Amino acid sequence: MRVAVIGGGRNDEHVVSLASAAGVSYAVQLLGWESVALTIDDAGAWRDRHGATLSAARAIALMSECDVAYPALHGVHGEDGAVAGLLDLCSIPYVGSPVRAGAIGMDKWLTKLVAAALGIRTAAGVLLTPDAPAAVAMPLPVVVKPASGGSSNGVSVVTDSAQLPDAIAHARQSGETVLVEEYVRGREVDIAVFRDATGRLRLGSTLEIGVEDGGVFGRDAKYDGTARFTLPAEISSAEDAAIRAVASSLYEAMGCSGVARFDFFVTDTGPVLNEVNTSPGMTEQSQVPRMFAAVGVEYPQLIAELVAAAHVTEPIGIPA
Ligand SMILES: Nc1ncnc2c1ncn2[C@@H]1O[C@H](COP(=O)(O)OP(=O)(O)O)[C@@H](O)[C@H]1O
Ligand SMILES: [Mg+2]
Known part of the structure; x- marks a missing residue:
């Protein structure tokens, strides 16, 4: 088995993706398979495992020589369906969500619309298009964030309306369209x-993130090793069942493939969906591998299961 593991990407989660890709490559090797590492650099150019630049045609040819591609990409131009579309057109089987699910999951506003149509609660919010004035009429506190962001880049909590313009400007640096949500x-x-x-949906353990009251799970806490995770989450069996049902129905409705992570706030009045990650962090220490390890599926086995279930499209393009 030869697996093309794609990491990097032209976005502000580049380094996070390199870590996910390194983890996946390591697992692939532990499984006794060959990993063909490909990187999309900061400028969007493809590079081989030695760092040499490849033409897009050469990168596609290398992936076509593999049994399957594993895009371990996060964020825009990767997780949003762009790379899934490329692989579809080249008839290369891949691990992970196809175009539609990736595009919906990357867009937090679109995710809300799909969730609402299924009767799933999300935070009340307002979408600010790139040219919209930096003002909203919402009770404070609010969370301001890029509509298509990741890794908590550009996310802030606003408790005083005077802070709102700066928070919106900050979010716009990570993506022009901004979401303002009730906290x-x-x-x-x-x-x-x-x-x-086999076609069966497999769910991991719930995982609770220790976040101080009034705060957010910020970028530093995500990656500096200080995050406090509790598995399984200490929630009631009714809350657990509700989360499982919502995650399963969204996975189906969005048309996900591969592993997707569904993030919630468990409130006094039930779960509220925050976001869907169709290409979540995949180092061995990331949330998803821990969630499955907690139910007996160790990291290499998880990668093996994902590869075995790789998404194969009908050939719609000319094989490279
Ligand atoms: N509406 C909200 N209310 C409370 N906290 C929020 C809200 N939206 C985001 N957060 C906090 O900010 C973090 C990052 O926001 P999120 O929407 O998950 O963006 P990202 O895609 O960058 O992870 C969340 O994990 C949570 O801690
Ligand atoms: Mg998040």
């Missing part, structure tokens, strides 16, 4: 889902 008070609880090769 949801609740415990942050995540769950992950994948469809295995």
Whole structure:
């Protein structure tokens, strides 16, 4: 088995993706398979494992020589369906969500619309298009964030209306379209889902993130090793069942493939969906591998299951 593991990407989660890709490559090697590492650099150019620049045609040719591609990309031009579309057109089987699910999950506003149509609660929010004035009429506190962001880049809590213009300007640096949401008070609880090769949905343990009241799970806490995770989350069986049902129905409705992580706030009045990550962090220490390890699926086995269930499209393009 030869797996093309794609990392990097032209976005502000480049380094995070390199870590995910390194983890996946390591697992692939532990499984006794060959990993063909490809990187998309900061400028969007493809590079081989030695760092040499490749033409897009050469990168596609290398991936076509593999059995499957594993895009371990996060954020725009990667997680948003762009790379899935490329692989579809080249008839290369891949691990992870196809175009539509990636595009919906990357867009937090679109995710809200799909969730609302399914009767799933999300935070009340307002979308500010790139040219919209930096003002909203919402009770404070609010959370201001890029509509298509990741890794908590550009996210802030606003408790005083005087801070709003700066918070919006800050979010716009990470993505021109901005979401302003009511601050949801609740415990942050995540769950992950994948469809295995037999067609069955597999859910990991719930995971609770320790976030101080009134704060957010910020970029530093995500990656500096100080995040406090509790598995399983200490929630009621009714809350657990509600989260599982919502995650499963969204996985199906969005048309996800591979593993997706569904992030919630568990409030006094039930779970509120925060966001869907169709290409979540995949180092061995990331949330998703921990969620599955907690139910007996160790990291290399998880990668093996995902590869076995790789998404194969009908050939719609000319094979490279
Ligand atoms: N509406 C909200 N209410 C409370 N906290 C929020 C809200 N939106 C985001 N956060 C906090 O900010 C963090 C990052 O926001 P999120 O929407 O998950 O963006 P990212 O895609 O960057 O992870 C969340 O993990 C949570 O701690
Ligand atoms: Mg998040």
